[in-house]
Amino acid sequence: MITVKRSFTCDRHVPQQQVACSPSFCGFPTCGQEMLIYNNMDVEEQPLHLTGHHSDISAMTFGKANTPVLLCSASSDYIIVWDIELCRKRTREGKVAGGTVIGTLLGEVVHLSFSYSDDRVVACAGATAYILNSKKQEVLSALTGHLGPLTSAEFCPWSSDVLVTTSEDRTFKVWDLKNESVYYQSFVLSAAPLYSLLFLEENRHVVVGSMDGQVWCFSLPDDYKCQLVTKTDLQRTEKRYNTQQSDAAKQSAANEVETSKPVLKMALCDAFTDTRNDQNKDNSWLCIGSSDGLYILDLATSELLTVLYFKDYPKMNITMAGSWSVSTGYNKSMVFFVSSLFTPCVVLLEFSPDDLTRIWAGGKGFSVFPSSPPLLDSPLNAELKKRESSHAKKRGGIKEQPLVFNSKVVSSGYSRAPRRVMFSPKTNVQKCASSTKAVKTKCSVLRDYPAESSAPSIPNIQVSTSSKPVYCLQFSGDGKQLLCGLGDSSVLLYKSSLTGKPTVYTGHDKPVSSVSWSLNRQYWLSASEDQTLRLWNLQSQEPAIIMDDSMFSKPIRCAQFYYVDKFLLLASGPSLHLYLYNVDGNRDDIKRYQQRSIVRLANCFTTTSATDITALSSINDFFSYILLACGSDRSIQVFDMNRGSVASKLPDAHSRAIHYVTQNKGSMFSTQTPDSYNLFLTSAVTDGVKMWDLRTLRCVRRYENHLNRCHPCSSAFSPCGRFIATGSEDNCAYVYDIRNSSYLHKLQKHSAAVLRVAFNPSSPELLTGTLDGKLRLFGSNSGACLSHDTSAAVYNVPDMTA
Numbered sequence: 001m002i003t004v005k006r007s008f009t010c011d012r013h014v015p016q017q018q019v020a021c022s023p024s025f026c027g028f029p030t031c032g033q034e035m036l037i038y039n040n041m042d043v044e045e046q047p048l049h050l051t052g053h054h055s056d057i058s059a060m061t062f063g064k065a066n067t068p069v070l071l072c073s074a075s076s077d078y079i080i081v082w083d084i085e086l087c088r089k090r091t092r093e094g095k096v097a098g099g100t101v102i103g104t105l106l107g108e109v110v111h112l113s114f115s116y117s118d119d120r121v122v123a124c125a126g127a128t129a130y131i132l133n134s135k136k137q138e139v140l141s142a143l144t145g146h147l148g149p150l151t152s153a154e155f156c157p158w159s160s161d162v163l164v165t166t167s168e169d170r171t172f173k174v175w176d177l178k179n180e181s182v183y184y185q186s187f188v189l190s191a192a193p194l195y196s197l198l199f200l201e202e203n204r205h206v207v208v209g210s211m212d213g214q215v216w217c218f219s220l221p222d223d224y225k226c227q228l229v230t231k232t233d234l235q236r237t238e239k240r241y242n243t244q245q246s247d248a249a250k251q252s253a254a255n256e257v258e259t260s261k262p263v264l265k266m267a268l269c270d271a272f273t274d275t276r277n278d279q280n281k282d283n284s285w286l287c288i289g290s291s292d293g294l295y296i297l298d299l300a301t302s303e304l305l306t307v308l309y310f311k312d313y314p315k316m317n318i319t320m321a322g323s324w325s326v327s328t329g330y331n332k333s334m335v336f337f338v339s340s341l342f343t344p345c346v347v348l349l350e351f352s353p354d355d356l357t358r359i360w361a362g363g364k365g366f367s368v369f370p371s372s373p374p375l376l377d378s379p380l381n382a383e384l385k386k387r388e389s390s391h392a393k394k395r396g397g398i399k400e401q402p403l404v405f406n407s408k409v410v411s412s413g414y415s416r417a418p419r420r421v422m423f424s425p426k427t428n429v430q431k432c433a434s435s436t437k438a439v440k441t442k443c444s445v446l447r448d449y450p451a452e453s454s455a456p457s458i459p460n461i462q463v464s465t466s467s468k469p470v471y472c473l474q475f476s477g478d479g480k481q482l483l484c485g486l487g488d489s490s491v492l493l494y495k496s497s498l499t500g501k502p503t504v505y506t507g508h509d510k511p512v513s514s515v516s517w518s519l520n521r522q523y524w525l526s527a528s529e530d531q532t533l534r535l536w537n538l539q540s541q542e543p544a545i546i547m548d549d550s551m552f553s554k555p556i557r558c559a560q561f562y563y564v565d566k567f568l569l570l571a572s573g574p575s576l577h578l579y580l581y582n583v584d585g586n587r588d589d590i591k592r593y594q595q596r597s598i599v600r601l602a603n604c605f606t607t608t609s610a611t612d613i614t615a616l617s618s619i620n621d622f623f624s625y626i627l628l629a630c631g632s633d634r635s636i637q638v639f640d641m642n643r644g645s646v647a648s649k650l651p652d653a654h655s656r657a658i659h660y661v662t663q664n665k666g667s668m669f670s671t672q673t674p675d676s677y678n679l680f681l682t683s684a685v686t687d688g689v690k691m692w693d694l695r696t697l698r699c700v701r702r703y704e705n706h707l708n709r710c711h712p713c714s715s716a717f718s719p720c721g722r723f724i725a726t727g728s729e730d731n732c733a734y735v736y737d738i739r740n741s742s743y744l745h746k747l748q749k750h751s752a753a754v755l756r757v758a759f760n761p762s763s764p765e766l767l768t769g770t771l772d773g774k775l776r777l778f779g780s781n782s783g784a785c786l787s788h789d790t791s792a793a794v795y796n797v798p799d800m801t802a
Helices: 084-092 234-244 246-256 353-360 676-677 790-793
Strands: 003-007 025-030 033-040 048-050 057-062 070-075 078-083 101-105 109-114 120-125 128-133 139-144 150-157 161-167 171-175 181-185 195-199 203-209 215-217 226-233 265-268 286-289 292-298 303-309 319-328 333-340 345-351 458-464 469-474 481-486 493-496 503-505 512-517 521-527 533-537 541-546 558-564 567-572 573-582 598-606 613-620 626-631 636-640 645-650 658-663 680-685 688-693 699-701 715-717 723-727 732-739 745-749 754-759 766-770 775-781
Touching: 003 033, 025 070, 025 333, 033 057, 033 070, 048 084, 048 558, 057 109, 078 084, 078 503, 084 699, 101 128, 109 150, 120 150, 128 150, 128 161, 150 226, 161 195, 171 203, 171 723, 195 265, 226 234, 234 292, 234 303, 234 732, 246 766, 265 319, 286 319, 286 333, 303 790, 469 754, 469 766, 469 775, 481 512, 481 521, 481 626, 521 558, 533 567, 558 613, 567 613, 573 613, 626 658, 658 766, 676 680, 732 766
Parallel strands: 512 558, 613 658
Antiparallel strands: 003 345, 025 033, 033 048, 057 070, 070 078, 078 101, 109 120, 120 128, 128 139, 150 161, 161 171, 171 181, 195 203, 203 215, 215 226, 265 286, 286 292, 292 303, 319 333, 333 345, 458 775, 469 481, 481 493, 493 503, 512 521, 521 533, 533 541, 558 567, 567 573, 573 598, 613 626, 626 636, 636 645, 658 680, 680 688, 688 699, 715 723, 723 732, 732 745, 754 766, 766 775
């Protein structure tokens, strides 16, 4: 993936001086006060020799416009801008090449950078950033305010009058160049100096790196009040990356001495362009030049894609780097100009991101959509045999009958309010359905989910259930009803508007861990920590099926309907249980406690690591073979229920055990791109929320603005597939755009930590449940509209179906 294009031996040591690199040229100082400029395209061409400084050159940089190619060099006496093409022409004519002096006696300059139009240059000297005119000798501004020497400075690409500087005082500042004032000053970020920075124009982010290997990504909104989006420890990420490699790589990493990973230079990795839809696929890949090699970091997930160590390239003649310079646009590749830390040597390297893309895209190719019918011996082909009649005919004698011959007993009236007035006519008698007058019926028409609506953020209504935590929430498929499982072992059935009194279902002895609606919305499940599962009929206050603790040895963590209501799926301990069932709708008041419904174990599966399952998810809305199970060993296991085995396993998916997993199941009121249904979310304490793609089994984005340190906070996809909501322990709920790691809305003023969130499948509403048993409903502002392009959610995931 990386090749050595050219290697140069210097006449003196230039360990940490800023060297220059562009797509066409590279340059470094020689003899202290002179420069050699080499042509990257023509190896045989003689280098351009530039003279004019009277002190040792400390920094060099090329312009960003590249037409014409400008070079700026600095020493303690002069800062000079050179036109490379003009200098080459004068040299061929036998004349002395000269430049334009734009600054004098500014001190020792350690960093130079052009603006994006090449009309200005920023020079960092001591604790001052000088803004210079690149055409003539003129100091436009002198920015002071840092408490330590500056290390880097860059112009903002989308706002030419904004500058960001980093310093050894471990802070960065956002400057207003028009008024020479500070828009924003960060807090002290690290124990080591900040050394490099980079702008991400598409997301309006600024990335800052330090000498101890810390990388921060901040959003830079219009008001310039920066907010932290992600933070990555390069050394810790490298350890996690090495644990996923082969045994030989693990042994090699274990024998190495730990060293710091200074972030010397950062650049956005040039991604390939998809020729099918002409859409950039990976705009979050970051190239980080450190002392021991090149690190390719996915900023969206805070995970390393690969590490290219210098020690693996013996022909490079460099073991430790002192400084890096990078340029893009060279034959669809990136070029790096690296100076050695211990030897007088500089190396020109070429890196091809396409090679990395092909390796990164080599996943398993799973999909939630089945590509073939079930196998003949598949567990999904199991059928429930008809139970023989329990009332066998007896030979002779009279069959015993109860005193009341009707199976449905009419109530004696104890459930009705007593009549206070005797012999008064009833005036509230409803007409029977068999009346001769025709009864008008209203046909319910499904309304499409508002595709152009914004994310829910407006508080509408709040109700208090009890003082116990809300452990589970789920809307019915039509969005009209809501199930709420509480810590007091009860389940509440609300209208989706939270109006009116809820129906209370009791029977469990411990907190309810999960609830699940059937696809036809006639039945629902409740599982509890008391090792029981109950299947309820919506028309009855008593469960139709009770699976007690004699059937399970450990608490039921997750339970749901599966395969379009054919099975009951649940997790207990390290096992997945698949049950066939049949609900008997006939009710016999005489034998009301005798369970007439049938439930039979179809199959039982055990995780490969035999660790307890902490979270479970599968899609019931359509036929899908894929099932996701998360274990206490921090892994994610993908079950292929068609074959009845584990298809793949992701070890160490989080730093802690995963407590919640959910898939993008969509809604019957909305339509998404097929690729969007392969996305799923996982949550872990202290490790944020990660979004994965089933096609490649790789993390594609990470969300960590919310606070989650001890409680199992859930997350959810919106029905349109454009937003993600998650609970938080700072008494807020966070709503993210699926395409961006920074949050859209912070829903505040909750009375306690938000444990559960759920989107209404039929309307843009978000429901939150808190630790103190309160429910709060948030609506959407119909006036604000966003794009309905859900394909952007998976922009950095290659299409495995092509």
